[in-house]
Amino acid sequence: MRGLVADYNLGELVSFQGISGGVENTNYFLTTTTGKYVLTLFEEFEFNEVPYFLDVVSHLQQKGFNVPAALVDAEGERLRVVQNRPAIIVDCFPGGLLESTTVESCRLMGQVLAQLHTAGMDFPDHRPSHRGIDWWRATAKEIAPELEGEQAHLLLEQICEFDKFIEQYDDQLAKGTVHADLFYNNTLFEGDELSAIIDFYNACYSWLMYDLAIVVNDWCSDITTGELDMDKYHAMVNAYIHEREPSAAEIMSWPHMLKIAALRFWLSRLEAWHGAKDDPERLAQQHDPMEFQRILESRVRHAPSLTEN
Numbered sequence: 001m002r003g004l005v006a007d008y009n010l011g012e013l014v015s016f017q018g019i020s021g022g023v024e025n026t027n028y029f030l031t032t033t034t035g036k037y038v039l040t041l042f043e044e045f046e047f048n049e050v051p052y053f054l055d056v057v058s059h060l061q062q063k064g065f066n067v068p069a070a071l072v073d074a075e076g077e078r079l080r081v082v083q084n085r086p087a088i089i090v091d092c093f094p095g096g097l098l099e100s101t102t103v104e105s106c107r108l109m110g111q112v113l114a115q116l117h118t119a120g121m122d123f124p125d126h127r128p129s130h131r132g133i134d135w136w137r138a139t140a141k142e143i144a145p146e147l148e149g150e151q152a153h154l155l156l157e158q159i160c161e162f163d164k165f166i167e168q169y170d171d172q173l174a175k176g177t178v179h180a181d182l183f184y185n186n187t188l189f190e191g192d193e194l195s196a197i198i199d200f201y202n203a204c205y206s207w208l209m210y211d212l213a214i215v216v217n218d219w220c221s222d223i224t225t226g227e228l229d230m231d232k233y234h235a236m237v238n239a240y241i242h243e244r245e246p247s248a249a250e251i252m253s254w255p256h257m258l259k260i261a262a263l264r265f266w267l268s269r270l271e272a273w274h275g276a277k278d279d280p281e282r283l284a285q286q287h288d289p290m291e292f293q294r295i296l297e298s299r300v301r302h303a304p305s306l307t308e309n
């Protein structure tokens, strides 16, 4: 670690500490004589897959967002290899994770998400999601035999329903470069102020309404029942619409996007769960798939309209 830090213009290493909590990458807080930083080792990407994500973050940083752009070392390189993994160092932002969301934080996030969407529109590299349509079709087929009959039915039926919808309307729906994993544990707050948005490693070119649906499902749902908190929901959605007005086709797509966004995280959690089931230590770190099954079931029972007040 001392050798790595010495390759950057960051002063000398004082201490470092592993960060628990993340499930996709390995992160460390670094303290040096010039400040505090975060080292990320990518566990899921090859070296040549990482620059896209670094470019997205750098684009948004240039547009004024507090996002963690990779720092360059003394040779001008931003991407390194550490322990055989691609690795970057970024600034450590102030603030901490929200314990839970509030109506006010949902309102702020709705506004900032619309601004992020607008800022991402001119990002030139249109990379499809690695957890998009092809991934969920293939993964659902693999996972379905492992599930209870009713769960498998829900999974496959919802994918089929979305396929039919998107085949007809895809070209009418606005797309752009989106975060695609903007859960509230990927934001940092200092009091009521949003101090950073982090973890852009699911960023992709996709439907803007899909990204809003991902954020609504995480920020505005009661995790124990899957039901939406309608005060949080209205605060977020109204703030978004105020900043960026969705088209008629996007409004029509909304119930479909809420359901497929829930399914995507149900499925990635199921996939991770099944991948870890023979390793109790890894299993204990996984997010609970049931939370997103409940959210999906709730959206299937009732998906509110985007514009209802």
Ligand SMILES: Nc1ncnc2c1ncn2[C@@H]1O[C@H](COP(=O)(O)OP(=O)(O)OP(=O)(O)O)[C@@H](O)[C@H]1O
Pocket: 019, 020, 021, 022, 023, 024, 025, 026, 027, 038, 068, 090, 091, 092, 093, 094, 097, 185, 186, 188, 196, 198, 199
């Ligand atoms: N630039 C940063 N500034 C401050 N804290 C950070 C920064 N980057 C990461 N962290 C801290 O590290 C934690 C894990 O980071 P991150 O969400 O990127 O990991 P991850 O493995 O991708 O997590 P997950 O997959 O569960 O979302 C964050 O919740 C945050 O507390």
Ligand SMILES: N[C@@H](CCO)C(=O)O
Pocket: 023, 024, 181, 183, 202, 265, 268, 269, 287
């Ligand atoms: N936000 C994801 C994990 C990281 O992609 C989840 O909660 O399932």
